[in-house]
Amino acid sequence: MSQIVLLDNEAIQALGRPGHPKHRQVVAHAQVVAQRKRRAAEIQILAPTAVRVEAGWDRTAAAWVFMNRLRITDVPLGGVHADIAAAIRARTGVSVADAHIGSVIQVLAVDRVTIVTSDPEDMRRVAGSRRIEIVAI
Numbered sequence: 001m002s003q004i005v006l007l008d009n010e011a012i013q014a015l016g017r018p019g020h021p022k023h024r025q026v027v028a029h030a031q032v033v034a035q036r037k038r039r040a041a042e043i044q045i046l047a048p049t050a051v052r053v054e055a056g057w058d059r060t061a062a063a064w065v066f067m068n069r070l071r072i073t074d075v076p077l078g079g080v081h082a083d084i085a086a087a088i089r090a091r092t093g094v095s096v097a098d099a100h101i102g103s104v105i106q107v108l109a110v111d112r113v114t115i116v117t118s119d120p121e122d123m124r125r126v127a128g129s130r131r132i133e134i135v136a137i
Contacts, residue, residue: 002042003112005029006101007072010118011137012047012055016067022118022137029116029135030070045072050085050100075104092125102126 007015007026014022015030030045047057052074057064077085077100084103089096098119105113105127114133115123123134 002110003044003114004104004108004110005043005045005114005116006104007045007047007051008101008115008117008119008123009051009055009097011116012051012057012067014137015070016055016057016064018066025137026116045070046075046104047072048075048077048081048097048100048104050077051097054095054097075100077103080107088126088128092122094122094126098122098126102128105130105132 010022011026014020014026017023057067059068075081077096081100081103084106085096085099088094088102089099092099092102094102101115101123102125105115112133113127113130114135116135116137117123118137120134120136123132
């Protein structure tokens, strides 16, 4: 079984800033993912690049060194993802970053999708008919 974990804007901010009120909660979820990876489970943590921009995560900045060590994979907003995200945004009115999350959900062929988010309702809207698991922070 393959699984992806997607981070929304606030999840990235919380993970990257130890003083954030939700930091411990998101770190705990990241630790669960790391433990499953050690047991050879196919899990990837993904950050759509539009979400990274919205969260202010600059991989070259020293302030984000902790985040850069977590092996979170970027998903660029280009080509197919941009077209799907534009359609999601037009249909739902969500932000560009949330629409990019929706495009990732709809494009990637995986068994399970988990989203760490502060906005479960928007994530359900962008997922369309795809079944998702939500970790609300």
